[in-house]
Amino acid sequence: MSHSLEISLPGLNLKNPIMPASGCFGFGREFSQLYDLSELGAIMIKATTLEPRFGNPTPRVAETTAGMLNAIGLQNPGLDKVMSEELAWLEQYDVPVIANVAGSIEEDYIAVAKELSKAKNVHALELNISCPNVKTGGIAFGTIPEVAKDLTRKVKNVSEVPVYVKLSPNVTNIVEMAKAVEDGGADGLTMINTLVGMRIDINTGVPVIANKTGGLSGPAIKPVAIRMIHEVSQQVSIPIIGMGGVQSAEDVIEYYYAGASAVAVGTANFVDPFICPKIIKELPDLLNRLGFDHISECTGRSWKKHEQLVHHRA
Amino acid sequence: MSHSLEISLPGLNLKNPIMPASGCFGFGREFSQLYDLSELGAIMIKATTLEPRFGNPTPRVAETTAGMLNAIGLQNPGLDKVMSEELAWLEQYDVPVIANVAGSIEEDYIAVAKELSKAKNVHALELNISCPNVKTGGIAFGTIPEVAKDLTRKVKNVSEVPVYVKLSPNVTNIVEMAKAVEDGGADGLTMINTLVGMRIDINTGVPVIANKTGGLSGPAIKPVAIRMIHEVSQQVSIPIIGMGGVQSAEDVIEYYYAGASAVAVGTANFVDPFICPKIIKELPDLLNRLGFDHISECTGRSWKKHEQLVHHRA
């Protein structure tokens, strides 16, 4: 039972498959005041760019029904400080880091990826080709298959650790995008990033978010994420780290059934800052109740044929 | 004040801009037991196909957080019965009908559109190129600009009333789709249809909806709809009937500010069957509080330049 959560993915040998999603956990410092970060399967750190960025003007977040919009604008202290201060600080914890790589132009992505992949505790990169909140770059990388493939290949060439590509849900054909980055050499996928959304304040007449549009996250988008993972996981042979509205151990299983091999928790960290350790604690009992010995038995269960399924207690 | 809600759109002179969305109101019979249908601005009737359809197996709906999935599968009694029974029955009410036209192949769309547009009380057609729940047809029409344009033109050619095209949100570039159907001769747009989503039952391991995927509607998707209408309304010159998660008079104003010229209410009819008349009743006071003499002053307010805005009381 105690090993029922240990999983192994390219570059990642994790004590459990639960990790905070990028941008929802900073670099871990704040949450380290609340619980021991070593309890986590991994940490997806905030997007890192070559130069420091202040990001967008405020308001940067807005509540929506069962979700939220954000347009942080990739605020981060820049590659050098992330390496020397944040990653160095995180070394005190027994937890692998997945470093989220962002940029406006190809060269930036490559430079950041190359450098971050050298950090001792960075076990994988997450190539953020899907950030909806930066005007240049990001979005084209995330919506045009050829562009995504090309960038993936270039980043793979310089990276010393496996590369996961984070897919945007704001596309007509998610499978096409997934296959393109798989072709480009991606070791895994992370999905989904946020849906582009907007709220308008009826008293002022202007969008609530200063950047106008923002990325929609939270339980509101979970059905879209589940559908996309269900589609993609049947068409690619690289593993998927699923995310989008995960709030509970039950949600984790739903992601697994759809086709995920690990699960990230974003917005829910704001709702309940102890959510990750809570889910990790609840998972073994839930697995047991559902009749599984190991969580990896759950991957793709909603579409796998009977003969493809690993052992499952009656 | 009493005329503050009267609006005029291609084919539609409405006493108010509030109408039930297609598929969420049947052909009006059930709701007619609850209130006088003549109170409504218009009625968007359920999708009509050439032949009767039974639709998908059940379960056809599933609850999601602040939303729902549906995969009804275009169940309807077929063109002939819709003409002879449903539309004929609706004639007793003083309410224009917008008839939702669906099909699997081009010929079907054309045949249904031609016939429906002859009905006395059908003042406009809503070309449903975006239904996510039918395997054939629908989805390609809704995601490939050239295909959509072509179909729009052909339907326009046979229709005796203005044609509104219902856009799918499941595309990378909604503006491109909107411009294509405008080029094809569309008189207006209705948006958005549902996002494709899925839920998996963790006890059974299979999707909750028998059809596997379903269309996500309700407040969960409102930020996506607002964003898309905000984008599209700035790029086309035909009016937009907005929808997606509308629940209140405030939501109606938010849709107007984004760029809508009328608003449809879908899922909320299930939550509160009296929602349409309630919103119609509340709107005049809300407009007054916000300083407007007429609701049409609100269209596009979130992006229009000061000089483009019609009168607004301080």
Next chain:
Amino acid sequence: MIKQEMCEVISQSQIASHIYKLTLRGGLVHEMDEPGQFVHLKIAEQMDPILRRPISIAEIDHKHSEFTMIYRAEGKGTKLLANKKQGDVIDVLGPLGHGFPIAATEKGETALLVGGGIGVPPLFELSKQLVKKGVKVVHVLGFQASEAVFYEKEFTTLGTTYVATVDGSYGSKGFVTDIIGDNKLSFDVLYTCGPTPMLKALEQKYIDKEVYLSLEERMGCGIGACFACVCHTGDDPQGHSYKKVCSDGPVFRAGEVVL
């Protein structure tokens, strides 16, 4: 007529494992007549959970404008419902659908009422109305286990009542069909509500009898407008004719629709 009303919680109590009894007061009680109808409850003001929940009417008290429901608190909505306290209000839409026909059984005849689990509640009002009419009622109630059993005493005051549990921890061990067979129960009309396998078994077994079944299906609107809850009709099982569980049902005559 269907009404929407904020009804006041008169009382709520737990009567078995996960099973609650909830009594509400409101004017719409006066629209309720047929046993087997249901109401559609919006449990929270907020949009989570968003959909209404269909719950059968278990008892109607016109005099006090009160009605009672019995439900299982399992999912998101019913768990929230179980938190409601006296004085709280709940948004009720109803009464909805068509219930069990009292007229189908003549005075002096025998009606067999067969309930499974959370299908038992609507049979209580049915039984009361049948008894009032002078019909002899016999109840067969099936539950999972002893801790899930409820309302045995209440039913017993109206007529002979047999209880079965799947694990045999209370009453006789087995299914309701076993009881009917073992006790050679005879009847003029059978009324039943419960899980679909049970309904199917009864339908098959009493193919030449007058049997009324109450169905369950996932619902959207609850009033017949959304086509969420349709089923094929018995005379056209593959075609496009249909019935809606919410507005044509939930009670159908056996054979009328495909289970």
Next chain:
Amino acid sequence: MIKQEMCEVISQSQIASHIYKLTLRGGLVHEMDEPGQFVHLKIAEQMDPILRRPISIAEIDHKHSEFTMIYRAEGKGTKLLANKKQGDVIDVLGPLGHGFPIAATEKGETALLVGGGIGVPPLFELSKQLVKKGVKVVHVLGFQASEAVFYEKEFTTLGTTYVATVDGSYGSKGFVTDIIGDNKLSFDVLYTCGPTPMLKALEQKYIDKEVYLSLEERMGCGIGACFACVCHTGDDPQGHSYKKVCSDGPVFRAGEVVL
């Protein structure tokens, strides 16, 4: 230390138009020390509304493990909060952020406490702690109109209290800055909380004084992790250095950040 706890509602009452006073009990009260800190409330179990709401701590009662908040019920979350009754529980995260420095004012000196509208509440605990230390406190409280005025009496028991309303329906007509000018109020340290235009006016007017301001910004996490609530620093107003209102603030020394 930041804690998360289900706190019990001890009392709730309306004290002015749309303004509520809410007292909760919980162990995390013992983590509260600085006036001006806030808590982050998850108001409903469900995901609508989903985000926590930041509310200042208006009074701390270590002895009874109780603390009080005063808030305006306007939007979705605060309206639901106003429905909570004695005995209900609320999910509280806190205490959060850095409050007003008591140490900035010496015993015997004068502190001017200027509050605007819903910025008034945190000044109450501040005033109590300053008075306890032997600081002379003067309060200037601004409200929209007479029906929005609250806590005048409570502040008066601690020190001289001036009240202004924008429409002149109570106290003197005008803004808090008018009161300070008209009454030639002098002080050693100024502490203030209220709408940004008020804070800006005070910052500009008392540019060479020691002024502490409490800021408001839309928040995600409330603990410094999401970068929702950042502002530029005073010494690098266009650059990429920043402070987070939730964890570096909400109280800043005037000039420290760009308002």
